[in-house]
Amino acid sequence: MRPQRYVAALAVAGLVAGCGTAEPSANAPLKMAFVYATSTQNPFQEMAFGAKAAADDAGNVDLTLSAPSSVDGPQEVSLFQSAIRNSTDGVALETLTPDLFVRPLRQAKDLDVPVVAVDTLPPRGTEVGLYIGNSNTDLGKLLGEEFVKQVPENATGEVVLGNAIPGLTLLQQRLDGMKSVIEAKRPGLRISGPFDSGSEPTSNFTKWNDIVKAHPDAIGYLGVGAQDAVSLALIQKNTGRKFLAGSCDPDVSALQAVKDGYVFALASPEHWMKGYIALRLLAEHKRGGKDLPKGWWNTGSLVVNADNIDQIMARQKDEGSRKAAFKAETDRQLAEPAKHLRPIGEAN
Template sequence: MKIRSLTLATVLIGTVALAGCGSGSGGSGEKKSGQLKLGFIYATTTQNPFQEMAYGAKAAAAADGKVTLNASAPTGVNGPVQVQLFRSAIRSSPDGIALQSLAPDLFVRPLVQADDKDIPTVAVDAAAPPGTKTKLFVGNSNTEVGTALGNEFIKKVPANAKGDVVIGNDIPGLHLLEQRIEGLTAVIKKERPGLTIKGPFDAKSEPTDNYNAWNSIVKANPNAVAYLGVGAQDGVSLPLIQKQTGKKFLAGSCDIDPAALKAVQDGSLFALSSPEHWLKGYVAIELMIQAKREGKKLPEGWWNPGTLVVNSGNVADIIKRQANEQSRTAYFKALAEKQIANPGQYLKPLDQAN
């Protein structure tokens, strides 16, 4: 199977606190061998990236065999509702809570409240906001995700190409998507200087809104060389627009929604850049389990599980991997165990997260 991983084999450790070293979040004490009550509070049940993280979290809980996992999210992105779910988890999940949010600034007080009760917390996908004591962040390099998509894009465009490249951003202002755009545009500007970047345009994040936004963007820019998205739903909407209009164009995106994987397979997307969300959910929960079982505090720093490019060379294998929760777990098991056993290869200081 041809898989290109940009980080898993290359990330090296700087000076960083490892497991057993001091952490701002609670969790040290006696070893705990009985039932654990953990929480994973994530942004929404309606979009693939967040579903993937939840699958990984559930797999880690199931692998331990003695974990009650409260995996909860709003139906649709709703920061205030997610805050309520987190506060409920403070009561129901005293052994640790992992948080994935698209509005991390809303969680300063809730994260502090969890720490006040000596509940360990881990930030997933987006780092915890300043003012909290959550010192472990499990998330990929989004700059790398964008760079990977850019490197795939330039393979499809001649060096002397001219014209517009249209870029969409599903959630303007969300730092992690802006990092992807920075990585993507840096490659295009350097390697294909004759192209003009237009956007990023607001492409919306919910499925229907995203389709409508991209439909308008494509109509407004009918002769673009390519349309590139940095969110999960873009890889669904752009192929659908091609199918419904009969207009063929070069398109690529991030994340691995099932419909987007099929689009890579049939050629209506040239590639996807995957942040490997499942691994983030698994690693976050497994690290909390490990800390509780061993009576240690959580490690501190930025844990980067890696980036994967999905293209015509490996898409069939990734579709098999993504068939169901069992196939995901079977594929990721050895990789996840390797990461957990070798924290020094995946941890960097928090201030290096990009």
């Protein structure tokens, strides 16, 4: 994917004070970037929307958004290296292949380019001190709690788990959180998997179709990726069979599946918040001379179910509706950073 150029509107007055050494004005132009894993999937699109909104609020920010059109670690490394050469006022990085970024992140440090890790912990051996992300363990527990509400306490049968990217720590944390709730509260259920469900839309549907065929009598199928709910809803529509399905992320088709009753709940990592907080902190750091916070900034999570589906669908209508809906929460978190920070080693 060719990098997109996005120039933010002029400043919201008084966002930040003048800076130390370079003494820029509060509205000095900034060149910044958000580099992310893929442009084609909802979680990463949400983060990019948040980053754009933050650049707009900071004002006079020339923001470059760049991502491969599918998950491609080496290509993303190349995009990141371009970003640290051309967007020298700050780069937010989201990647599904963090181990490939040890050397590139050291290069950013050598060039004195501020970097914030988003969604995925920075790899060991780098000096990135700020990580913006939700608790994936808690996210999995939220989905597990929603699932156990759907089945009696003495329920028996099989529950099948899918993992969109086996080996990715954050998805395993979601699975571990979900399993801990099901095992504790519905001990009569037998958990199978997790099975590889694939992250790209076509492969995800194909793999879930095979998984459902291989486990035809399961009472529920639970995923932890963005496409899982979409595929599981489509399988129900195609086969006429009804089963319990749940997953993560507010993809527009997944939200519709909740609305239509094919998915009992989604656990949203609130990715928009991550992109927004990361870019706002980078802008404040560059303009106001504020040190970037150190540690894990937990931006929170949300359950989407029949009770709030209409509200969330309205929130997700467009970029303007997202920004308006999140404003109170972004203002609150930025006003009280200490309440959201923990040591980076505690990130889960």
